[in-house]
Amino acid sequence: MMERKKTDCPALPPGWKKEEVIRKSGLSAGKSDVYYYSPSGKKFRSKPQLSRYLGNTVDLACFDFRTGKMMPGKLQKNKQRLRHEPFSLTKGGKLDLNTTLPIRQTASIFKQPVTKVTSHPGNKVRTDPQKGTEQPRQLFWERRLKGLRSSDVTEEVLRTMNLPKGLQSVGPDSSDDTLLSAIASALHMSSAPITGQTSVAAEKNPAIWLNTSQPLCKAFTITDEHIREQELKVYQARRSLEEALTADGLARATENSGEQLKSA
Numbered sequence: 001m002m003e004r005k006k007t008d009c010p011a012l013p014p015g016w017k018k019e020e021v022i023r024k025s026g027l028s029a030g031k032s033d034v035y036y037y038s039p040s041g042k043k044f045r046s047k048p049q050l051s052r053y054l055g056n057t058v059d060l061a062c063f064d065f066r067t068g069k070m071m072p073g074k075l076q077k078n079k080q081r082l083r084h085e086p087f088s089l090t091k092g093g094k095l096d097l098n099t100t101l102p103i104r105q106t107a108s109i110f111k112q113p114v115t116k117v118t119s120h121p122g123n124k125v126r127t128d129p130q131k132g133t134e135q136p137r138q139l140f141w142e143r144r145l146k147g148l149r150s151s152d153v154t155e156e157v158l159r160t161m162n163l164p165k166g167l168q169s170v171g172p173d174s175s176d177d178t179l180l181s182a183i184a185s186a187l188h189m190s191s192a193p194i195t196g197q198t199s200v201a202a203e204k205n206p207a208i209w210l211n212t213s214q215p216l217c218k219a220f221t222i223t224d225e226h227i228r229e230q231e232l233k234v235y236q237a238r239r240s241l242e243e244a245l246t247a248d249g250l251a252r253a254t255e256n257s258g259e260q261l262k263s264a
Helices: 047-053 074-088 141-145 177-187 224-263
Strands: 001-007 019-022 033-039
Touching: 141 177
Parallel strands: none
Antiparallel strands: 001 019, 019 033
């Protein structure tokens, strides 16, 4: 059961409505979702959608999507945060751009020396030649990617891709979604070619003969025909995107001209 309350939104242009949907039952009872409707009836689920639609006609920098009110104090806090962030970076802070996959690091039973690495030109730092060659990986770590799904700005789950027939998984409890995530991670993190498990013994006992630097799939071969098929799909996707953007631009122009005629 849900309770819906639709009211006018004074912070937006005339004709805009704000709807608050309150859940009455289930595990999320008491929580509410907020939506906005344009004068033409178009529904918006998030502030980024609202900003893209209104463009430069309305300044939503201090607009609070939850309450539907302009909150100048919120804009002031954001300005202060942005003012202090560059200062903190100049003091030696660094952005965390690490995209390393979640791999469990088992504690070593041997005592290992710790070397402090700094950027001071006068410091002499010893380097370990074996440190950057190969890092240990947990066996079947790809299983932790199971169940993870991507979503868009409206928090709707995106449809997953379909794997080609030539890609077959290897190992226990390996699904197509997990294999797709593992291959995407391998392409992103490794500069080496992705060939799959070339050893036939890995199919019989992957716990012993598995190559951890390759995804959990059987060996496959990419032909020129496969490349041409992918090029055609990319071309069709770009054409569809171009047509959708053109149609959206025409629809916005027509709607804006209609609203101007009504206001005149």
